[in-house]
Amino acid sequence: MNGAAPAQRQGAPLLEVRGLSKSFGAVCALQDMQLAGHEGRIHAVMGENGAGKSTLMKLLSGVHRPDTGTIRLRGRDVAFDQPRDAQKAGISTVFQEFSLLANLSVAENLFLGRERDRTHRLSRAEIRRHTARALAALDLQIDPDIRVGALSVGEQQMVEIAKGVLADASVFIFDEPTAALASHEVEILFALIRRLASQGKVIFYISHRLSEVFTLCDDITILKDGRFVTCVDTATTTVDAVIQGMVGRPIEELFEPRTGLFGPVLLRADVLAGDASPHPVSLELREGEIVGIAGLEGQGQQALMRLLAGFQPALAGSLTLGADRIEAASARARMAKGIGFVPESRKDDGLFLSLDISANMASAELARRPLLSWVPHMGAQIDAVMHQLGVKAPDAWTRVIDLSGGNQQKVVLGRWLHAGASVLLCEEPTRGVDVGAKREIYRQLRSFAAQGRSILVTSRELPELIGLCDRLLVIRSGRIVAEMAAEIATEDALLRAALPSFESDAA
Amino acid sequence: MKGKPEVPPRRGLIARFRVDAFWFRQRGAALSFATLTLMVALLGVTVPGTFFSAVNLSNLAAQLAPLFLVSLGQTFVLLGAGFDLSVGAVISLSSAILTLDMADPVKIPIAFAAAAAVGLVNGWGCVHLRVHPIIMTLATSSIVQGFALLLLPTPGGVAPQVLVQMASGTFLGLPVGLYWIIAATAAAIWLVHGTTFGVQLYATGQNPQAAWMTGIKAPRIRVMAYVISSLMAALAGAYLTGRLASGDPNVGSALGLDSVLGAVLGGTLLSGGVGGPIGTVAGVLIIGLMNNGLNLANVSPYYQFVVKGVLLVTAVSLFRRKEAGL
Numbered sequence: 047m048n049g050a051a052p053a054q055r056q057g058a059p060l061l062e063v064r065g066l067s068k069s070f071g072a073v074c075a076l077q078d079m080q081l082a083g084h085e086g087r088i089h090a091v092m093g094e095n096g097a098g099k100s101t102l103m104k105l106l107s108g109v110h111r112p113d114t115g116t117i118r119l120r121g122r123d124v125a126f127d128q129p130r131d132a133q134k135a136g137i138s139t140v141f142q143e144f145s146l147l148a149n150l151s152v153a154e155n156l157f158l159g160r161e162r163d164r165t166h167r168l169s170r171a172e173i174r175r176h177t178a179r180a181l182a183a184l185d186l187q188i189d190p191d192i193r194v195g196a197l198s199v200g201e202q203q204m205v206e207i208a209k210g211v212l213a214d215a216s217v218f219i220f221d222e223p224t225a226a227l228a229s230h231e232v233e234i235l236f237a238l239i240r241r242l243a244s245q246g247k248v249i250f251y252i253s254h255r256l257s258e259v260f261t262l263c264d265d266i267t268i269l270k271d272g273r274f275v276t277c278v279d280t281a282t283t284t285v286d287a288v289i290q291g292m293v294g295r296p297i298e299e300l301f302e303p304r305t306g307l308f309g310p311v312l313l314r315a316d317v318l319a320g321d322a323s324p325h326p327v328s329l330e331l332r333e334g335e336i337v338g339i340a341g342l343e344g345q346g347q348q349a350l351m352r353l354l355a356g357f358q359p360a361l362a363g364s365l366t367l368g369a370d371r372i373e374a375a376s377a378r379a380r381m382a383k384g385i386g387f388v389p390e391s392r393k394d395d396g397l398f399l400s401l402d403i404s405a406n407m408a409s410a411e412l413a414r415r416p417l418l419s420w421v422p423h424m425g426a427q428i429d430a431v432m433h434q435l436g437v438k439a440p441d442a443w444t445r446v447i448d449l450s451g452g453n454q455q456k457v458v459l460g461r462w463l464h465a466g467a468s469v470l471l472c473e474e475p476t477r478g479v480d481v482g483a484k485r486e487i488y489r490q491l492r493s494f495a496a497q498g499r500s501i502l503v504t505s506r507e508l509p510e511l512i513g514l515c516d517r518l519l520v521i522r523s524g525r526i527v528a529e530m531a532a533e534i535a536t537e538d539a540l541l542r543a544a545l546p547s548f549e550s551d552a553a
Numbered sequence: 554m555k556g557k558p559e560v561p562p563r564r565g566l567i568a569r570f571r572v573d574a575f576w577f578r579q580r581g582a583a584l585s586f587a588t589l590t591l592m593v594a595l596l597g598v599t600v601p602g603t604f605f606s607a608v609n610l611s612n613l614a615a616q617l618a619p620l621f622l623v624s625l626g627q628t629f630v631l632l633g634a635g636f637d638l639s640v641g642a643v644i645s646l647s648s649a650i651l652t653l654d655m656a657d658p659v660k661i662p663i664a665f666a667a668a669a670a671v672g673l674v675n676g677w678g679c680v681h682l683r684v685h686p687i688i689m690t691l692a693t694s695s696i697v698q699g700f701a702l703l704l705l706p707t708p709g710g711v712a713p714q715v716l717v718q719m720a721s722g723t724f725l726g727l728p729v730g731l732y733w734i735i736a737a738t739a740a741a742i743w744l745v746h747g748t749t750f751g752v753q754l755y756a757t758g759q760n761p762q763a764a765w766m767t768g769i770k771a772p773r774i775r776v777m778a779y780v781i782s783s784l785m786a787a788l789a790g791a792y793l794t795g796r797l798a799s800g801d802p803n804v805g806s807a808l809g810l811d812s813v814l815g816a817v818l819g820g821t822l823l824s825g826g827v828g829g830p831i832g833t834v835a836g837v838l839i840i841g842l843m844n845n846g847l848n849l850a851n852v853s854p855y856y857q858f859v860v861k862g863v864l865l866v867t868a869v870s871l872f873r874r875k876e877a878g879l
Binding site for chain 2: 357377378381382387389394395396397398399400401405408409410412413414415416417418419420421461
């Protein structure tokens with residue numbers, strides 16, 4: 047399914063980076079970095095958050111200028127003063143935030159700043175024709191006249207790539223391109239990237255997701271703390287080895303040992319159904335237990351979590367927390383009774399970015415108090431929670447926007463610790479979090495459960511679910527179709543249960 | 554097993570304010586206070602005799618009291634990521650109602666109830682009908698101004714005696730306006746920095762969706778901000794009516810935009826959840842001193858409009874940069 051076999055790593059690299067260093071003030075973001083991109087090969091750049099991946103790519107795309115070191119393109123040293131220089135040299139970057147203008151059509155976006163040929167101004171018809179040809183060359187079925195704002199995120203990304211193709215770029219840089227994509231869009235993107243590679247382009251692919259890197263990429267360069275660790279051929283390495291390179295420790299140590307000690311049932315859903323999740327769902331969470339929900343993307347995980355949290359009203363069935371029936375209670379009332387909710391999208395649904403850590407952590411607890419009551423003194427409690435979670439910040443008055451993704455996630459967890467939640471509904475607990483912080487979050491979730499509380503987790507990453515949870519439920523089209531103990535669960539077994547038909551090949 | 558250990562709440566203002574990290578949310582205010590100090594120094598050096606005279610200072614307090622009230626009210630709305638253009642009209646309406654031919658104990662409550670109703674409509678429209686705050690309050694502003702003119706077509710009427718007494722002269726040797734200012738500021742600071750309502754207001758203004766998902770009644774908080782703003786406007790109307798001893802259906806028209814200016818000059822951002830009443834105090838004083846200084850320097854009062862516009866743009870761009878960390 048990989049199409050043509052990848053080009054061999056032979057001859058001089060098209061793009062070569064040597065001894066590259068970059069400091070921002072006193073912070074050394076990148077030190078003595080090396081990187082080599084060969085024609086026709088897809089090269090992954092991996093590392094924890096803050097390892098220097100983004101800095102490296104920004105140096106390559108002309109956003110920043112290196113302090114020392116060289117970038118060689120086709121054997122010649124190049125220096126970029128601004129992104130435009132890098133684009134002219136043939137380096138096209140698809141950043142997480144696209145540079146497209148939502149109000150213009152696809153064709154207009156592609157030819158923005160290029161409306162002139164050498165001799166004349168291109169007519170609308172010509173622009174349309176060129177656009178249609180460029181899109182066809184990439185096998186994209188996108189109408190050149192459609193407004194970019196009307197396209198899905200995935201399609202916009204395709205247009206962004208088409209822009210690079212039109213500019214005749216020879217190096218393509220992708221910075222976490224799948225972060226906002228649905229799974230079928232990821233497939234299309236991968237096909238497109240492979241097509242670019244088969245045309246002899248150099249591809250750099252930045253991602254956190256190991257599974258993607260192993261399906262797509264030919265080489266992996268690993269960074270740690272701004273330094274080059276190693277460059278390996280994907281075919282000759284393993285997931286564990288890559289993780290060890292990024293973290294500096296083996297993967298088994300990521301997860302805490304299970305306790306196996308469970309109390310009585312804490313949360314019980316009995317044929318519970320809501321608007322967005324019409325199929326009745328029954329499940330039980332016992333004290334001390336972490337239960338994971340596995341499944342392909344978009345199989346109703348989010349609807350189920352939000353039904354349990356009370357953001358969607360329950361239409362049928364019952365929900366019991368301890369001894370209380372809570373299916374009729376509002377989300378707010380359920381939170382007051384001890385349900386905590388950690389949303390998948392921290393920034394949109396979880397955090398108050400310009401507010402400090404203490405306000406963010408206290409918000410859930412304060413929401414229960416009468417509006418005109420004094421804000422209690424809780425500095426000591428906030429400090430204790432921060433210390434317990436290992437939030438890396440100077441103090442509780444640090445703004446959340448200044449924290450890394452992992453620390454932000456700890457603040458959301460800390461909110462429910464502070465509020466004394468007994469059941470935690472946790473969507474994608476380690477999304478956009480680096481491996482070091484992941485380990486910390488796993489440890490916190492386990493110790494939360496060990497205090498006689500329960501956790502329900504959804505995650506896209508099966509190894510995470512298997513390592514973190516005690517018991518796994520598999521969800522498919524909004525129905526829970528399988529249940530297994532995490533100790534004996536395998537990715538293969540989970541995938542088989544998650545796929546619509548058992549005959550499907552799990553790969 | 555569950556729940557956190559109960560820690561007895563500590564008493565004392567400082568402890569609470571630290572917890573609330575209120576300086577933190579008021580970082581912009583430092584710049585405003587620095588500007589203010591500079592202006593005082595400038596006026597002190599150029600026109601020391603006139604500026605620091607008792608007459609000038611008590612005039613200043615009397616003139617600024619209404620702006621203080623509405624700007625503090627506006628601060629609540631801005632913190633909740635709203636915008637209230639209707640405060641000017643609400644001032645005028647309350648002035649019109651307060652000078653109706655009715656018994657004082659009847660018309661005073663009516664004036665405040667009417668203002669609260671306007672705030673409710675504003676909040677309901679912005680939050681539940683999802684009308685943009687500027688459009689919503691522009692609309693209510695027009696409606697309210699219309700009612701004010703219907704009730705009181707031309708300036709006149711008789712102000713309640715109690716308001717005349719409360720809004721004119723001095724009390725314990727200080728101009729009464731100063732007491733209005735201090736009371737309103739203290740109440741605003743208490744609400745924003747002392748109560749859970751304040752924290753929830755910041756949270757809601759920052760991210761209403763996250764606030765709701767945390768268990769905060771975000772829609773209600775936003776509506777309450779509009780009601781507070783309208784009530785503060787009604788108070789300003791009461792003060793002005795008392796001071797003039799009669800009603801004026803256009804008395805508030807200039808104060809609508811000035812209220813935004815006062816809050817913004819104090820570092821409150823229009824994007825919500827950043828700033829606060831302490832900055833607004835500085836912001837209003839900057840406007841007051843600017844007007845006062847230009848008057849004392851015998852500059853045409855029309856220049857005040859020019860300067861105010863320039864200040865507004867300067868402040869918004871400065872504070873935006875500060876917030877973005879540039």
